[in-house]
Amino acid sequence: MTTTGDTATTGEGAAHEGRSRVERYDPAAIEPRWQARWDELGLYDTDLHDESKPKFYLLTMYPYPSGDLHIGHWYIKTPTDAIARYRRMHGFNVFLPIGFDAFGLPAENAAIKNRINPREWTMANIEHERKQLRSMGATFAWASEVVTCDPAFYRWNQWLFVQFLKRGLAYRSVSAVDWCPNDGTLAREQVEGTDRRCWRCGAKVEKRELPQWYLRITDYADELLDFGGIDWPDPVRIMQTNWIGRSSGAEVVFDTAPSSHNAGGEELRVFTSRPDTLFGATFMVLAPEHPLVGTLTAPERRAEVEAYVAQAATRTEIDRLSTEREKTGVAIGAEAINPVNGERIPIFVADYVLGTYGTGAIMAVPAHDERDFEFARRFDLPVVKVVMPRHEDPDAELASAFVEHTTDEVMVNSGRFTGRPAAEAWHEIVAWLAERGKGRQAVTYRLRDWLVSRQRYWGTPIPVIHCEQCGAVPVAEDRLPVLLPETVDYRGSGDNPLNRDEAFLNVACPSCGGPARRETDTMDTFFDSSWYWFRYLSPAKADGPVDPAMVRTWTPVDQYTGGAEHAVMHLLYSRFFTKAMRDLGLVHESEPFRRLFNQGQILGADGERMSKSRGNVQDPDELVARHGADTVRLFLMFMGPWDQGGPWSPTGIGGVSKFLHRVWTIVLDPRGHDRGDATGGELPAGETEADARSRMRSTAHRTLRDVTEDYEQFRWNTMVAKLMELSNLLSRYRGTSVAGLPEWDEAVRLLLLMLAPAAPHITEELWSRRVAAAGLPWASVHVQRWPKVDEAAIVESTREVPIQVNGKLRDRVTVAAGISDLELEQIVLSRDKVLAALGGREPHRIIHAGGGKLVNIVVR
RNA sequence: GGGCGAGUGGCGGAAUGGCAGACGCGCCGGCCUUAGGAGCCGGUGUCCCGUGAGGGACGUGUCGGUUCGAGUCCGACCUCGCCUACCA
Numbered sequence: 026m027t028t029t030g031d032t033a034t035t036g037e038g039a040a041h042e043g044r045s046r047v048e049r050y051d052p053a054a055i056e057p058r059w060q061a062r063w064d065e066l067g068l069y070d071t072d073l074h075d076e077s078k079p080k081f082y083l084l085t086m087y088p089y090p091s092g093d094l095h096i097g098h099w100y101i102k103t104p105t106d107a108i109a110r111y112r113r114m115h116g117f118n119v120f121l122p123i124g125f126d127a128f129g130l131p132a133e134n135a136a137i138k139n140r141i142n143p144r145e146w147t148m149a150n151i152e153h154e155r156k157q158l159r160s161m162g163a164t165f166a167w168a169s170e171v172v173t174c175d176p177a178f179y180r181w182n183q184w185l186f187v188q189f190l191k192r193g194l195a196y197r198s199v200s201a202v203d204w205c206p207n208d209g210t211l212a213r214e215q216v217e218g219t220d221r222r223c224w225r226c227g228a229k230v231e232k233r234e235l236p237q238w239y240l241r242i243t244d245y246a247d248e249l250l251d252f253g254g255i256d257w258p259d260p261v262r263i264m265q266t267n268w269i270g271r272s273s274g275a276e277v278v279f280d281t282a283p284s285s286h287n288a289g290g291e292e293l294r295v296f297t298s299r300p301d302t303l304f305g306a307t308f309m310v311l312a313p314e315h316p317l318v319g320t321l322t323a324p325e326r327r328a329e330v331e332a333y334v335a336q337a338a339t340r341t342e343i344d345r346l347s348t349e350r351e352k353t354g355v356a357i358g359a360e361a362i363n364p365v366n367g368e369r370i371p372i373f374v375a376d377y378v379l380g381t382y383g384t385g386a387i388m389a390v391p392a393h394d395e396r397d398f399e400f401a402r403r404f405d406l407p408v409v410k411v412v413m414p415r416h417e418d419p420d421a422e423l424a425s426a427f428v429e430h431t432t433d434e435v436m437v438n439s440g441r442f443t444g445r446p447a448a449e450a451w452h453e454i455v456a457w458l459a460e461r462g463k464g465r466q467a468v469t470y471r472l473r474d475w476l477v478s479r480q481r482y483w484g485t486p487i488p489v490i491h492c493e494q495c496g497a498v499p500v501a502e503d504r505l506p507v508l509l510p511e512t513v514d515y516r517g518s519g520d521n522p523l524n525r526d527e528a529f530l531n532v533a534c535p536s537c538g539g540p541a542r543r544e545t546d547t548m549d550t551f552f553d554s555s556w557y558w559f560r561y562l563s564p565a566k567a568d569g570p571v572d573p574a575m576v577r578t579w580t581p582v583d584q585y586t587g588g589a590e591h592a593v594m595h596l597l598y599s600r601f602f603t604k605a606m607r608d609l610g611l612v613h614e615s616e617p618f619r620r621l622f623n624q625g626q627i628l629g630a631d632g633e634r635m636s637k638s639r640g641n642v643q644d645p646d647e648l649v650a651r652h653g654a655d656t657v658r659l660f661l662m663f664m665g666p667w668d669q670g671g672p673w674s675p676t677g678i679g680g681v682s683k684f685l686h687r688v689w690t691i692v693l694d695p696r697g698h699d700r701g702d703a704t705g706g707e708l709p710a711g712e713t714e715a716d717a718r719s720r721m722r723s724t725a726h727r728t729l730r731d732v733t734e735d736y737e738q739f740r741w742n743t744m745v746a747k748l749m750e751l752s753n754l755l756s757r758y759r760g761t762s763v764a765g766l767p768e769w770d771e772a773v774r775l776l777l778l779m780l781a782p783a784a785p786h787i788t789e790e791l792w793s794r795r796v797a798a799a800g801l802p803w804a805s806v807h808v809q810r811w812p813k814v815d816e817a818a819i820v821e822s823t824r825e826v827p828i829q830v831n832g833k834l835r836d837r838v839t840v841a842a843g844i845s846d847l848e849l850e851q852i853v854l855s856r857d858k859v860l861a862a863l864g865g866r867e868p869h870r871i872i873h874a875g876g877g878k879l880v881n882i883v884v885r
Numbered sequence: 886g887g888g889c890g891a892g893u894g895g896c897g898g899a900a901u902g903g904c905a906g907a908c909g910c911g912c913c914g915g916c917c918u919u920a921g922g923a924g925c926c927g928g929u930g931u932c933c934c935g936u937g938a939g940g941g942a943c944g945u946g947u948c949g950g951u952u953c954g955a956g957u958c959c960g961a962c963c964u965c966g967c968c969u970a971c972c973a
Contacts, residue, residue: 272973383973387973395886874902
């Protein structure tokens, strides 16, 4: 009835059987065009020197170039891009860099399998992933890209390593690593099954003592426990705190007792967090790796002990520490003397004691430690109770170890300390030991120094030269980088080809000039990711790792986004590096990331982690081809809370697609030429034109207020829902007399601006057409200012008040907005339904909740 | 074993202690169509009463508590997920 005459807003509507048709929303036509245009204009090349605007450093964890990004990568990066665009609309100079974590095992494995160079494999993948990332329409600052396998980057790994070495923060030490007789050293995750077999050849993996490079992260243990000044999720802070595992206690010295085969008097140091239980120590246990095992073992026990130690070496710590396994161990035929009471107690070797924690030896107090209790039961050793709640029988048998810590415990069977409160005895015993040189207060950490050596080719070569005369000598700074040789001679197994590369290996000692050999270990890739965000600020800088001026202006990172799986690895190492680099005078901050957000993980449709081997990977390219990037972006944001993730299910993506189609028609065809609907161009029943106009305005501004808050809180799913509601309202008015009026126009404008950070292409297209239709010069929607809420528009003249009787909803009533409580009560108490619910009872109390949001009548 | 988090329709999920189930999917009915896997309109927690308009009861893993009022706060338990794993 009203559909003839005008042409469509675009001017492109073609006459079609008496109707003009609006061009359909076709993302495939729009998206690449705008991506190219943004690129051309350099819309997102951040000017790092522009100080006219406040800076915002937005960082998202760089991907490992495995060949294909899956939908999980988009799940991280899409909202991150929306944050960047949102912040820009607030006038920030936003820096959102991207790069590639390009060293690492998968490249090497693929290289071995396909007989190609890891570099070729990696660079081809990077090229592919660049295209994929661009297809998202994300605003990455490509000009600042960092690729870690590029010598321009990794030479600074080497430079930093040399500085660490000079400061004693890097050191070399011999330790046990997993070793396969065919393939050499293995990473922990390459050892499979409880029977410890090599993932590639299936051979039994052993422990082998090898010289390894370490970083002294433990020097920073206490500082790393302090999370002051950073806004990180609790779970990450808790995990790091537990990982560092600070434990306060005492180191106690036990002397060995003289025996037929040993003069005795050797010191056995142990760490205990319970010095108050010292009188209950009834035996000692050494880790199989303990250096004194050999010297202390009695000749008649030697064969058995050596067999046990050898067998323990075939287990990993994880396996050894498994609580499922029954305790094992053997007596070594020697005794130690308890310093507090002079008692002689037997010494065992058992693998439930770790060589790498504390001193590698413990005093065993079975009465007050579950593990010791279990061991004592197994080997029929005495259990002496020394701490107990007041008023308990000190000689009663224990059914299990008593490990409780209450304030009301007393010492028993503890010589001169008997009867003392346990909490006080703790300190008194430490003091007593200290006076006699038999102990001191001590702190131990679970955290160990970071092993950065990898016996692998595809990583940053550790810049050290081994000379028989001078030892391990760092490569001179002006001789860096030590380049990774380009030609790789793999022999079909996982050994490190650097070990056979004579040209690489043979070198003159930097110190004495004599013949020497290069270190062939390469660095853990976490070394790269521990400082890469500093490098983004000056990726090409040739005379230093970081640009101090840029670092000063731009760090710390304002917002970091990425997965929680890095809680205790990457995120802890990064904090350590920042502090270590601060102490080298390279950076000024102590914390790298001011605010951290961990998004959830997208799993495969089967609920398992997405991986090629499981065949449950969702390819984003396919989805983009079918629905367009904006739809995929918006769908990922709409699925649920960002920190939640969940199994991938494309069900429902059609709803998001429908929403964008609807936005398209609202903007381009307000009059409803292409309606195809059944509303007949009529306003909703009972609604006047004035009602509709005010409703559009109030809804638009209320949406703006709420959506702004959602953007701030990263609540994408409700943000999208609210924009859907607004578009549903406008859609209802499309083709009616209010479509195209100023209130309509304002609502459309707000809708586009609010949607722009999340769905950048369609909004840019529609914005440009509106601007053109109005005869105005073009300016990108993405450089517009975020609109301001008009609070006055939100206020309504009436409101609906729910009425409860004793907390149960009974009625609702529409009243004038400014009504007083008293007036409201009168209205409420005259309602039929309310009277019926009261049943003649007198109101005891009337509650006006939430500033008149609800009335509750209480009766007895 | 320890730590953290989560349990709401058929599904994904909403809800500063104040109308549970926003928004979307799916499903049902209708309109428009030569056609519909397009578009549009309406309905959709469960049970009960009523021919009907409508009305009522129940309902956020279980049990208890605090409160005028609890999905939300507190306690205990159950289930699931993630991290961690004999750290002396």
